[in-house]
Amino acid sequence: MIKQIDHIKKDKGFRIWDLAVYAAILVVIAAIFCAVFFTRDTSSLEGVQIYLKNDLVFDISFDKDSYNIYSNAVSVEEETSSAITLRITSGSAYNVVQIDLDTPSVSVTEANCRSKDCVYTSAITDNNGIIYCSPHGLKIIPTDYELKDDGIIIVG
Numbered sequence: 001m002i003k004q005i006d007h008i009k010k011d012k013g014f015r016i017w018d019l020a021v022y023a024a025i026l027v028v029i030a031a032i033f034c035a036v037f038f039t040r041d042t043s044s045l046e047g048v049q050i051y052l053k054n055d056l057v058f059d060i061s062f063d064k065d066s067y068n069i070y071s072n073a074v075s076v077e078e079e080t081s082s083a084i085t086l087r088i089t090s091g092s093a094y095n096v097v098q099i100d101l102d103t104p105s106v107s108v109t110e111a112n113c114r115s116k117d118c119v120y121t122s123a124i125t126d127n128n129g130i131i132y133c134s135p136h137g138l139k140i141i142p143t144d145y146e147l148k149d150d151g152i153i154i155v156g
Contacts, residue, residue, distance in 0.1 A: 043127050045104050047143035050074070050097065052090055054137070060084075061143070062104040085109075093136045106140055108133065 050058040058074045060067035067084070069076075077096070078085040084099040095118060096110035107123035108131055118133035124142060131140040 043144070045106075045124065045126055045142055048099075048106050048124060049141055049143060050086075050088065051139040051141070052088060052137055054139075057088065058086065059143070060099060062101065065101070088136075088138060090136055095133055095136055095138050097140065106131070108138075108140070111136065 046063055047059060047061040049056055052071065052073055055071065057071035058067065058069055073089055075087050075089075076084060077087050082100065082102045084101065086097040086099070088095045088097060092112075094110075094112055095108050097106065098109045099106050100123075103125065105123040105125045108118040108121065111119050111133060113133060113135035115135070118131050118136075118138065121131045122129075124131060124140065127142045127144045129142070130145065132138070
């Protein structure tokens, strides 16, 4: 018993292989951090597309100062020289989308779903990010955004 206690006292807290494993984990974490934060597409926002249940219902090009409405589900509530406010409806569900033409940026300002995740999502200001409302099947993406195999599937 005393021999075991002496052995434990002489034992170092970390062995070389322990340190190697910890170093490898730190390298992997640093690589993931760099991949996420340094490879973002932060080029200026040229336009956005709005989908409702996987159907394109609206798009806007900030370069050309023009927009297209492809569905009766989209109505323009207010339009000024600096902003456009849209109401997108599907049955009793609705989302209000604010498009700032000066910045350019897009955000959802109001929704009647329970969680309101889309309202709390930060505005799209560059080509890296989307706004998604899963209860209503609303998806707002930059025109130049690359979806790998359309990773968001809307059922319903």
